[in-house]
Amino acid sequence: MSGPVEVLTVEETYRADQAAIQAGVQGFQLMENAGRAVAEALDKRMERGCVAVLCGPGNNGGDGWVAARHLQRKGWQVRLASMVDREKLKGDAAHHARQWHGTVEELSPAALDGADAVIDALFGAGLSRGLHGAVRDVVQAVRRRRVPVFAVDVPSGVKGDDGQTLGDVAVEARATVTFFRKKPGHLLMPGRKLCGEVILADIGIPQNVLHDIVPATFENVAALWRARWPWRRPDTHKYDYGHAVVFGGVEATGAGRLACRAALRGGAGLVSVAVPSAVLPVYATGMPSLITMALDGEEAFGELISDTRKNAFLIGPGAGVTATTRWRAESLLDTGRAVVLDADALTVFRDEPAALAAAIRGPTVLTPHEGEFRRIFPDLRGDKLTRARKAAYATGAVVLLKGYDTVIAAPDGRAAINTNAPAELATAGAGDVLAGILLGCLAQGMAPFDAACAAAWLHGQSAQGFGPGLIAEDLPDRLPTALRQIEVQS
Ligand SMILES: NC(=O)C1=CN([C@@H]2O[C@H](COP(=O)(O)OP(=O)(O)OC[C@H]3O[C@@H](n4cnc5c(N)ncnc54)[C@H](OP(=O)(O)O)[C@@H]3O)[C@@H](O)[C@H]2O)[C@@H](O)CC1
Ligand SMILES: Nc1ncnc2c1ncn2[C@@H]1O[C@H](COP(=O)(O)OP(=O)(O)O)[C@@H](O)[C@H]1O
Ligand SMILES: [K+]
Structure with a gap:
C-alpha cells in the first residue's frame, strides 16, 4: 500500500533512464544496481541453493548477468543460460556479461535441472512480440516444473504498459523486482497476478527526473x-x-x-x-x-x-x-x-x-x-x-x-x-x-x-x-x- 504514487509507462521509464544518465549517473551503474537488487531480493526470500538465471538479448538480460555474479558471491550455485552468444550483446549488457566468469549454457529446459529458483531476465520493457522457439519452450518448462521465479522488471511475456500478455505464454513469477517506479502492467490484470510480489528497487535514478516527465498515471495510495x-x-x-x-x-x-x-x-x-x-x-x-x-x-x-x-x-x-x-x-x-x-x-x-x-x-x-x-x-x-x-x-x-x-x-x-x-x-x-x-x-x-x-x-x-x-x-x-x-x- 505504501510507496510512490507515480506509475511510469515503458516510454516514460526509458526517459527517466536517459535523464538520469544525462544527470551524470552511468548506465552500467544503473544496471549494476538493478541486478544487485534482484540478487538481494531472491537471497532474502529463499534458502541458498541452485538458481538458474535465464538471460535475454537486451538490457533485461544484462540485469541477469549482474544478478548471477552477485548470487554466486553470496554462495548460490548459479547456472546461467543465455539466449544469445555473449559476443552479440551490446552496451551495458555486454560490459556486465564480461564480468561473469562462470560457465554459460544454451537456453533450453535442461538449464533448469536442479534449480531451486529461476531468475527470469529474458525480456522486460523491450518485449516486442510473443515468445516463440527456445524461449517459449523454456518458459513453458518453468511453468510446468513450478520452480519459484523471480522476474526482472516484468515477467517475460507481460507488457509493462497494460499487464496484458503478448502471445500465448508468459512467466508467472513469485516476485518481480522493478526499478525506480512501477509500470501499469504491475498493477493491471493479468499482469498483477503474474508478477507475484512486486518489489520496487532504488537504482540511483534521481527523483527530480519526474519534473520533466510529468506522469499522468498513479497507484491509488x-x-x-x-x-x-x-x-x-x-x-x-x-x-x-x-x-x-x-x-x-x-x-x-x-x-x-x-x-x-x-x-x-x-x-x-x-x-x-x-x-x-x-x-x-x-x-x-x-x-x-x-x-x-x-x-x-x-x-x-x-x-x-x-x-x-x-x-x-x-x-x-x-x-x-x-x-x-x-x-x-x-x-x-x-x-x-x-x-x-x-x-x-x-x-x-x-x-x-x-x-x-x-x-x-x-x-x-x-x-x-x-x-x-x-x-x-x-x-x-x-x-x-x-x-x-x-x-x-x-x-x-x-x-x-x-x-x-x-x-x-x-x-x-x-x-x-x-x-x-x-x-x-x-x-x-x-x-x-x-x-x-x-x-x-x-x-x-x-x-x-x-x-x-x-x-x-x-x-x-x-x-x-x-x-x-x-x-x-x-x-x-x-x-x-x-x-x-x-x-x-x-
Ligand atoms: N530503464 C531502466 O530504468 C533500466 C532498465 N534496465 C533493464 O533494461 C530493460 C530494458 O532493456 P531493453 O530495452 O534492452 O529491452 P529488453 O526487455 O531487454 O528486450 C529487448 C530485446 O529483446 C528482443 N525481443 C523482444 N521481444 C522478443 C521476443 N518475444 N522474442 C525474441 N526477442 C525479443 C528485442 O529484439 P527486437 O525487438 O529489437 O528485435 C531486443 O533485442 C528493463 O526491462 C530493465 O530490466 C536496467 O538495466 C536498469 C535501468
Ligand atoms: N474480484 C474482485 N476483487 C476486488 N474487488 C472486486 C472484485 N469483484 C468485484 N469487486 C468490487 O466490488 C464492487 C462490485 O460492484 P458491482 O459489480 O456494481 O456489484 P453490485 O451491483 O452487486 O453492488 C466494485 O467496487 C468492484 O470493484
Ligand atoms: K523479465
Whole structure:
C-alpha cells in the first residue's frame, strides 16, 4: 500500500533512464544496481541453493548477468543460460556479461535441472512480440516444473504498459523486482497476478527526473489525495459537509439503503433518501440518521432538485432501466451539481455515449462494472486503463471502471489504479456501498477525481482483513477504521 504514487509507462521509464544518465549517473551503474537488487531480493526470500538465471538479448538480460555474479558471491550455485552468444550483446549488457566468469549454457529446459529458483531476465520493457522457439519452450518448462521465479522488471511475456500478455505464454513469477517506479502492467490484470510480489528497487535514478516527465498515471495510495480529505473542523456545522440525496428503488430497496449508510459513514453532513411514500418505511427503519423524503410524481422530483443545498446526487442502484430513470438522470446532470451515475442509471444510456456526454454539466462520476461499461461504450477498445481514459475524455466525467484492478480516469488524462481491493468484494451490493462512499465524498466538496480515488481506496480498505463471508452490509460500519488509516497509510 505504501510507496510512490507515480506509475511510469515503458516510454516514460526509458526517459527517466536517459535523464538520469544525462544527470551524470552511468548506465552500467544503473544496471549494476538493478541486478544487485534482484540478487538481494531472491537471497532474502529463499534458502541458498541452485538458481538458474535465464538471460535475454537486451538490457533485461544484462540485469541477469549482474544478478548471477552477485548470487554466486553470496554462495548460490548459479547456472546461467543465455539466449544469445555473449559476443552479440551490446552496451551495458555486454560490459556486465564480461564480468561473469562462470560457465554459460544454451537456453533450453535442461538449464533448469536442479534449480531451486529461476531468475527470469529474458525480456522486460523491450518485449516486442510473443515468445516463440527456445524461449517459449523454456518458459513453458518453468511453468510446468513450478520452480519459484523471480522476474526482472516484468515477467517475460507481460507488457509493462497494460499487464496484458503478448502471445500465448508468459512467466508467472513469485516476485518481480522493478526499478525506480512501477509500470501499469504491475498493477493491471493479468499482469498483477503474474508478477507475484512486486518489489520496487532504488537504482540511483534521481527523483527530480519526474519534473520533466510529468506522469499522468498513479497507484491509488492515500498519499494521492489525503491532503485534500475533508476532515471535520471545529468551526463548522453539518451543512458544511454537504447534503447528499440518494434516489432509492421501489422493488430493489437494499441497494439504496446500502448506499445511504455508506454516504453517512463516508462523512456527508446530511443524507436524504427520496422514494415513493409507499416504500418510505423500508428506508426509515433501522437508520434513524437518514432523512426520508416522499417522492411521488415528477413535480415532487422537480421541487427536490430545485433546492440548491442538496449538492450531490446518486441515482442508479435499484432504480430500474426505465424512461423515468433516464429522464431523472438527465435532469440531475442538468443541475450542474455533483452526480454519481451507477448501475441502472448507466444502462439507460446503452449505446448512447454521445447523449450521455451531452447531458453532463458538472462534477460527475460514472461507476460502471465491465458489463455496464461495454453497454455504454461498445466501440471503445484496448486495455482497461486506455478504455477508462477514453470514456472520461469522451464524456467529460470521471470514470471509475470497477474490478480487482479498478481504474479511475479523469477527462484531463490523469488515471489511478486501485490496488487494495480484496476479492471478497465480489459480493452483491458491494458496488452500492462504493457509490455511497463516493457520494459522501462529493457532498463534502471533494473534486470528482479525488472523490473517486478516495472512495475506491476506502472501499477496498474497509474490506481488508475480513476474509471469507464478507457481505456488503459489513462494509459501511468498517469505514471509520478505514478512515483512521488515511493518516497512517502513505
Ligand atoms: N530503464 C531502466 O530504468 C533500466 C532498465 N534496465 C533493464 O533494461 C530493460 C530494458 O532493456 P531493453 O530495452 O534492452 O529491452 P529488453 O526487455 O531487454 O528486450 C529487448 C530485446 O529483446 C528482443 N525481443 C523482444 N521481444 C522478443 C521476443 N518475444 N522474442 C525474441 N526477442 C525479443 C528485442 O529484439 P527486437 O525487438 O529489437 O528485435 C531486443 O533485442 C528493463 O526491462 C530493465 O530490466 C536496467 O538495466 C536498469 C535501468
Ligand atoms: N474480484 C474482485 N476483487 C476486488 N474487488 C472486486 C472484485 N469483484 C468485484 N469487486 C468490487 O466490488 C464492487 C462490485 O460492484 P458491482 O459489480 O456494481 O456489484 P453490485 O451491483 O452487486 O453492488 C466494485 O467496487 C468492484 O470493484
Ligand atoms: K523479465
